[in-house]
Amino acid sequence: MRFYLLSDNVDTLVGMRLVGIEGDVLHTKDELLKALDFVMQDESIAICLLTTKVVLIAPDVISELKLRNVSPLFVEIPDRHGNSNIGDAIDAYVSKAIGVKL
Template structure:
């Protein structure tokens, strides 16, 4: 099973590549949509990582992927654009919203 990252900055892409995760750097909505479509064509892809800034450009597509029971599993990650105090409980909220358990 493969992992793929769609990022808006080269630093995230390089860091994940060092961990063995392939990825692409994009900036515009159309580029994000194209990257997601290409990633969905890969039947071996199990996890799609996307930076939150890019996920906010295509929320309807991300919601559709998250709500479907098929692969890939979509994981939004905070990016360098996040302010320190802006969203301290991001992971906790994500778990609560996803599976309904307060951690």
């Protein structure tokens, strides 16, 4: 079982590689969909880390994967600028999952 990173910038990928996490840098929805297909086909990947900007490329697709997929686990991490609010993303995810606005 291993981690895999889908990032919007090389800096995050290089930092993760220092701790042994492989990944891809993507900028378009087509690249993201191909990478997600790869991640879901590879049974050795247990956790897929996604930077906030990657999630914003196709938020509906990522949200659906978080809700429906058992494996791998998709986890959003802040990008290198740290200017996103992960708390809002978590609130939206939980609200969609339970069907009640928090």
